[in-house]
Amino acid sequence: MTVPKKQRTAIVIAIDGPSASGKSTNAKMVARTLHFLHVDTGAMYRTLAWYCLKHQIDVNDAKAVATACRRWKATLQSGEGQVRLVVDGYYPAQEIRTNEVSAAVTHVAAVPKVREWMKQIQRQCAQFGDLVMEGRDIGTNVFPETDFKYYLDARIEERARRRAAEGIQENLEVRDRRDSQRATSPLMIALGAKVINNSEMTAEQTSRMIIEDIQARLKAAE
Numbered sequence: 778m779t780v781p782k783k784q785r786t787a788i789v790i791a792i793d794g795p796s797a798s799g800k801s802t803n804a805k806m807v808a809r810t811l812h813f814l815h816v817d818t819g820a821m822y823r824t825l826a827w828y829c830l831k832h833q834i835d836v837n838d839a840k841a842v843a844t845a846c847r848r849w850k851a852t853l854q855s856g857e858g859q860v861r862l863v864v865d866g867y868y869p870a871q872e873i874r875t876n877e878v879s880a881a882v883t884h885v886a887a888v889p890k891v892r893e894w895m896k897q898i899q900r901q902c903a904q905f906g907d908l909v910m911e912g913r914d915i916g917t918n919v920f921p922e923t924d925f926k927y928y929l930d931a932r933i934e935e936r937a938r939r940r941a942a943e944g945i946q947e948n949l950e951v952r953d954r955r956d957s958q959r960a961t962s963p964l965m966i967a968l969g970a971k972v973i974n975n976s977e978m979t980a981e982q983t984s985r986m987i988i989e990d991i992q993a994r995l996k997a998a999e
């Protein structure tokens with residue numbers, strides 16, 4: 778890319794899709810290849826869920842969760858190819874991957890005030906540079922204006938197999954239902970998104986498909 782960063786707005790690659798559709802692996806591979814920053818928005822919701830559990834805030838009490846989100850000392854930090862949300866300067870990398878947090882996060886992510894707050898902070902990530910941002914509502918809600926939208930999917934049996942291979946037993950049907958049926962910013966295919974069903978594809982094949990598509994479109998826009 779020839780345009781200096783300061784003279785143009787950041788490019789945002791939105792990668793959405795259900796759990797275990799390969800978002801994280803592919804978002805990291807695409808970001809590394811293009812030298813963009815990787816942003817895991819699921820980790821931001823997980824961090825809030827962890828924070829609520831740690832402070833004995835009932836995750837089923839939407840009002841209490843919204844208040845915690847308004848008050849917590851969470852800020853963005855950029856480094857090592859990523860932009861992350863840290864709380865009191867700490868990123869709870871291990872803590873947010875527990876079964877307890879996985880169970881709590883869908884409740885936290887369904888609170889409208891939380892989603893408003895997250896959208897605002899996620900948009901601020903663009904101040905650090907070009908992004909590959911993964912989540913559920915990046916192309917539909919957080920950066921609807923981006924031209925680069927990808928929706929990854931895979932058969933539920935394949936997604937369950939991938940989770941099991943990571944040592945995680947998760948009811949994906951329940952999570953899919955909660956993510957797709959919540960009232961605020963549900964998981965949907967964004968208008969103009971390129972849908973990639975990668976049930977029969979390796980991560981390398983999937984990320985190559987995304988990278989080639991981005992590079993061709995950036996070249997055409999030069």
Ligand code: DC
Nearest residue numbers: 818819820822882883886912913914
């Ligand atoms: O991708 P993940 O499993 O780490 O996401 C954790 C939860 O957060 C998942 O239930 C969906 C929710 N989420 C969301 O609602 N919106 C996002 N942009 C990212 C994640």
